[in-house]
Amino acid sequence: MQNHSGWQRIADDVLPVELGKESAVALPHFPQLKLPVNEQVGEDCPQRLPLExxxxxxxxxxxxxxxxxxxxxxxxxxxxxxxxxxxxxxxxxxxxxxxxxxxxxxxxxxxxxxxxxxxxxxxxxxxxxxxxxxxx
Incomplete structure (x- = not known):
C-alpha cells in the first residue's frame, strides 16, 4: 500500500506511541530495524503524528x-x-x-x-x- 498515492510507510511492525496533551501520538522517527535505511521515515516527517x-x-x-x-x-x-x-x-x-x-x-x-x-x-x-x- 505504501506505493500508492497518499500512503507513506512510517514504521515496520513496531510503532511507539505516547500520550499527548489531548490524544495519543505516534513517534515515527523511532529506529525501524526491519526497514532498509532508504525506506526509513524522512526528515520531512513530523516527530509526532496524531493517531486517528x-x-x-x-x-x-x-x-x-x-x-x-x-x-x-x-x-x-x-x-x-x-x-x-x-x-x-x-x-x-x-x-x-x-x-x-x-x-x-x-x-x-x-x-x-x-x-x-x-x-x-x-x-x-x-x-x-x-x-x-x-x-x-
Whole structure:
C-alpha cells in the first residue's frame, strides 16, 4: 500500500506511541530495524503524528468480505496490551503503568478490529476501506 498515492510507510511492525496533551501520538522517527535505511521515515516527517485510529488486523479463512467493527474500551485495552512488544519483560510497576497507559489510549483513540479474507486479492479492499475512513 505504501506505493500508492497518499500512503507513506512510517514504521515496520513496531510503532511507539505516547500520550499527548489531548490524544495519543505516534513517534515515527523511532529506529525501524526491519526497514532498509532508504525506506526509513524522512526528515520531512513530523516527530509526532496524531493517531486517528488503531486497527487490530485479523486475516480470516472464514471471512467473506472486508469489514471492521469498533472495540469497546475493555476489549480495546486488552488488544493494546496483547500487542505490546516485550511486555513480559516488564516488572510489576511498569506493568501497572503500562496498563494505565493502554486504558487511556483506548479511551481517546478509536480502536477497531479489521477482518479480511485471508487472500492476497483482499488487500486492495482493505486499502479501499481504510481510504474511505480517512476521507474528510
Amino acid at each position: 485510529a488503531i486497527y487490530v488486523i485479523e486475516a480470516s479463512d472464514h471471512a467473506v468480505d472486508v469489514g471492521w467493527h469498533p472495540l469497546d474500551n475493555k476489549t480495546a485495552t486488552l488488544a493494546l496490551l496483547s500487542h505490546t512488544v516485550a511486555a513480559r519483560l516488564f516488572d510489576a510497576n511498569l506493568l501497572r503503568r503500562h496498563l494505565s497507559f493502554c486504558v487511556e489510549v483506548a479511551a481517546c483513540v478509536p480502536v477497531r478490529r479489521l477482518v479480511y479474507p485471508h487472500r492476497l486479492e483482499s488487500l486492495s479492499a482493505v486499502q479501499t476501506l481504510l481510504e474511505q475512513w480517512l476521507q474528510p
